Amino acid sequence: MGRSARFVGSRIVFGILTLVAISAVTFFATDVVPADPARVALGKFATSEQLAAYREDRGLDRPVGDRYLRWVGNVVQGDWGESVLSKRPVASLIEPRIVRSLILSMSAMLIAIPVAFLLGVFSAQRIGTRSDFSISSTTLLVNSLPEFVVGIAFLMVFAVWLGVLPIESSAAALGSGLAAVRAYILPVMTLATVLVPYMARMVRANMRDVSGQPFVRSATLRGVPRRRLIWRHVVPNASIPVVNVVALTMAELIAGVVIIETVFGFPGIGQLLINSVSSKDIPVVQIITIIIGLGFVILNFLADLVVLMLNPKLRSA
């Protein structure tokens, strides 16, 4: 078996294990619930017979391991159950929201990755200068701020003081045309802003490390023009760890989406998750966790494939 095939195989196995871990944690954490799902569904005044009947109906009286496997089977087959709170099928609650969350997170990534890359390359070429210092300290400051602080700061400036953007993003669901587009601007801007600093700092650090390597000096001495040196010699060699960093940023992206949707009242899957956690609507929490976990695993896998393409050592058989 080729080295690259083995690499891909091991990443797939790891991805599947991660999904199993996420689903197991989710199921077992929500299964030992003091908030009895039967009690939540039927309310305070249900009799014990009613509760028992509900439990039997939903298979809540079976052993835990049994129920986990059945539950995984149902989730895989698309049988996602219904919300305890609204009594609507979980799928119908999630479907319209997931598209909006995807648009939000993907546009933020599309903005953040190139901006971070350019900032990192720019400051790595000017290490020790004033522009490097100001970029470094700005990224450090933004990096230590919580997502919701950045979000509220933007909200203050653009929605309250300047009044150029809507203060609340519910128009993403109800509005049409321009109103809907405007509803996306602040959440996307905030998410991109919180994603940039960490990536930019890592790009800068990697660029700096690679610049000190002998092959760069040798290229400099051979008279390779500076621009070509940076983009053909340094950047490709500095990119591999950066892709790993982008993959690590995925966990932050997920947290960012959940938090920022709440800041702006953005009608996405993260807002639904928070509302469901508050109201202990377990079936909805379970499914959203699995969906986000799946997205996380897939994105990580894609990042691994990019690493494979960039790294000749892994590519050769």
Next chain:
Amino acid sequence: MTTAAEVLTEQPAPSTFRALRSVVTSTGEGRVGFTLLVIFTLIALFGHQLAPYSPIAIATGSPNSGPSLEHLLGTDQLGRDVFSRILAGAASVIVIPLIATILTFAIGGSIGIALGFIGGRFDAVGSRVLDLFLALPPLLVVLVVIASLGSSPVVIIVSVTLVYSPRVARVLRGAAQGIATKEYVQAAQSRGEHTYWILMRELVPNMSSTVFVEFAVRLTYAIIFVATLNFLGLGVKPPSPNWGAMLFESRVTIITNPIATIAPTVAIGLLAISIGLLADAASRQFGLDEASEILR
């Protein structure tokens, strides 16, 4: 007779205290970060006594009034004094993450040091398990736990400890591994010293800089994490004052009464920045640089 190996082991560990003092005094970042942190610590310790009003008393003035001499930062939608709530709310913002971080180091740190020190198959298997835990998105895990167990301080401390322990374990495992192969440890082992003393006299003192930086970084993330939970309405129950929870409540009045939102935002921002600056200055001082940033 003194052997060369013994001479090596007798070398004092570099004084962490002195190194820390120079972090605080010699760098601009360290000075600013430390000063801010001292102020926040004082507020956390004495804020409750200093508050001019009771932080939970409603209608101390007309609701949503702007800053005035009676109410330095105005009042919120229930007429509670925002300044008093900021002063009294500092403790819960800092204490819960601090407990969680200490627990994280006790649990994750022991696991990491054991893996790095013992090595071999134990380390290989243990590291794989750590990798799996590291792959779980922290916020997701904590939300699931809160969904099932509710959001008491104990649940928050335990769940934050749960998601951060593997991260600390990973970092300290690396540090312990690096030291476990040094000559002075081998010398102590071949002298037949007890493992406990090797850990206490050789390993721990030489890891202190890594531990300090990692502790500062982890505490920053824990403070942000817990503040975020409060902001999401999943932390302390109203009416207890807490900066994150204040934001959660005052966000609806952001247009009519922006100060009630700005004050806690700035407070959380400055707190996070102060520890972030200290961590950065320390990692530079100890030559760890960006290494400590890799695991969030």
